[in-house]
Amino acid sequence: MISVYLDRPTWAHRRSAGMKLGLLALCSVLLLPQDSLILFIGCLAGALTLYASLGRDGLSQVLLLKPMIVFFGIILVFHGLFTGWQEGFVVVLRLIVMVLLANFVSITTRMDDMMDAVMPLFVPLKWLGGSPRTIALAVALVLRFVPVLMTVYGGLSESYRARGGKQGSWRLIAPFALQSLRLSENVAEALSARGGARGVFEQNRSAGRNVRLTGLQVGK
Amino acid sequence: MALWHPLRRKDAKKELNPNQDVYARFDRVKLTLGNRQVLSDVSLSLSEKRIGVVGLNGSGKSSFVRLVNGLRRADSGTVKVFGSDIDDVAADLPRFVGFVFQNPDHQAIFPTVGEEIAFGLRQLGFDKAKARDDALRFLELHSCSALVDKPFAELSEGQKQLICILAVLVMEPKVLILDEPMASLDGLAGRKIMQKLKKLDQKLLMISHDLSFLADFDRILWLEDGSIRMDSVPGDVLPAFRADVERRSALELGGDDL
Incomplete structure (x- = not known):
């Protein structure tokens, strides 16, 4: 749920x-x-x-x-x-x-614990060149954006009714789809700004590079 | 307020040097989206601690700042970030150039705050337990530890934007780009976020329609129709920009003017 x-x-x-x-x-x-x-x-x-x-x-x-x-x-x-x-x-x-x-x-x-628990089931994807991590991310995105999409629909419905439309009209389906697509573009952009679905580390590793992490330390 | 030590990397073929003063250099950059010329012939270099970007809607501000972290690529001309051509180092950029978007709801990917912060660390290759520990410590440092298990959707707008900024900062970028970060906030939340931003070690490149946030920045770029109309200290640019907006608004309003 x-x-x-x-x-x-x-x-x-x-x-x-x-x-x-x-x-x-x-x-x-x-x-x-x-x-x-x-x-x-x-x-x-x-x-x-x-x-x-x-x-x-x-x-x-x-x-x-x-x-x-x-x-x-x-x-x-x-x-x-x-x-x-x-x-x-x-x-x-x-x-x-x-x-x-x-x-x-x-x-x-917590959702990421749940994903870690089911991740082993997606391991066969690796043999096909896919990444279980991508699946986990996709599930996270669905959970996160269902309430957001409901807000988007609520906003459309409100502005439709404010101009005399009826609640729950089929006319809202197309604009809702368009707005969702635009939203997804924004989200995709935000995801790439933080290293994309594969992460900075994965990308470097697959390019044959080696990332050494010094670990986070608190400084002044 | 240096929070974490920088992450070091070895054996990289194209090494960008994040410690140099100039973080971005534009040379005759042109950008077209669809059939619209968004930026025409922009040449400049960015190095100041805090740079503000102003301009009317459609002036090319958003595209301009997106060129600095590779979200957009120039059609012609070159963009160098920390001395390296952006095409060579694009995969590394999220570590050095953080980006905060206008709408926090478009940026947060995970259902809870803790997961959202830990995501950046996992992107850098940390394992789950360490990412979560460090995320919690990071939230504590910023007096937000009470939010760690809160669903993102239940936060106030100000909290949402703060978490989005922290989720980017946890990756320890050298530069923080902000595309109208206060647009969805009330005046108080916006001012609190700005105070937080001013205490950071990171260099800022920030778009804002609220000019009061930019008054004590080091440099202001005024974009108009895809070119730099003015590039100077706030004391020169902001009054000139304000006067220009006043002058235009005094003209009779037609559909083409908005």
Whole structure:
């Protein structure tokens, strides 16, 4: 989830990202074949306890489920009518538990730690001449710019409505795309000003040079 | 306020010497974007501690400062940075010439402040743990350690611009180029940032529409239609520029004049 990272250190922040992601994967593998309603109620209680252990603002993160209630409702009714209510509840609870657990990892893991943990999965890219670092940077950019793009859209929508337009008009799609492209150009420029996607060090190394870093020291 | 020792490098084929006084030398530089002549025949050298750049919109200020760090390349003429041709040393330039943009939202790449500062260090080849430690120490030095885990989007405009400046400074450039850094700030935040900038060791090359920031600079360049209209101390250039703006604004306004 995007802007909900808890910027307050908790016990869960101190655990390694790899361990959290590993446990998350293990849980989903183990929970997938289960069909006991009691078990999933227990899991839900467990997941809520995890959130509660982060404190009041941690528990309030559970509200992220709110926009999904409709979908859960549809799934529940669908299952209830066609395969039985018990199974419907199991399916929905399984989904809720998994979403809660995944979100728990998101809100307690800094993005670059998360990237470092999944970076080994991108190593095959190196054999093809790509760079895992570029992927990590791309993910960082997406996370960073989703809220920025929402602001851009908000600005367009406001100026459209200020001149009598309706909210949520399809007419805003093209200008939004254009503004996003322009924004991306600015961002690309700012990125190159700090050494580009590959970094100053990488560029020197690939040019056969050797960079020796003396390390940072505080001076007067 | 020298914060860090410079990073040293060996075995470089084209060595630029970042300790020389003149950091940029333009020789008959021309630049065209699309079919518009943005700069025509600019020749000068830059060495003063603080240089301001003024001019109306479209006068070529932004392109001019972008030539100094290689974001734009001249169509003809030469740009030398620290004595080396810019084409030879472009990959190294981000370490020596920092660039701060007008809109902090276009510059920050990472979701949190700590990651944003550490990014510059990782760009220089530091491993993750060291980059993060040094980023935190750097924020402490600038009394910003409370911001380290804050999401960038939640900062005030002044804090955002300060973090963008620190994210560039952490790479220890010799020169800091700023393209209207106060444009999105209120008067108070702008003045606070300016005070911070004046304490730096780095040489500054700054574009500003607010002339009061430039009053005690060492040199002012006034660009008009892609050439240098005036190049002197603020006491000469700023009043002349102001008078020119007044004179133009007194003329009747037509669509072509804006």
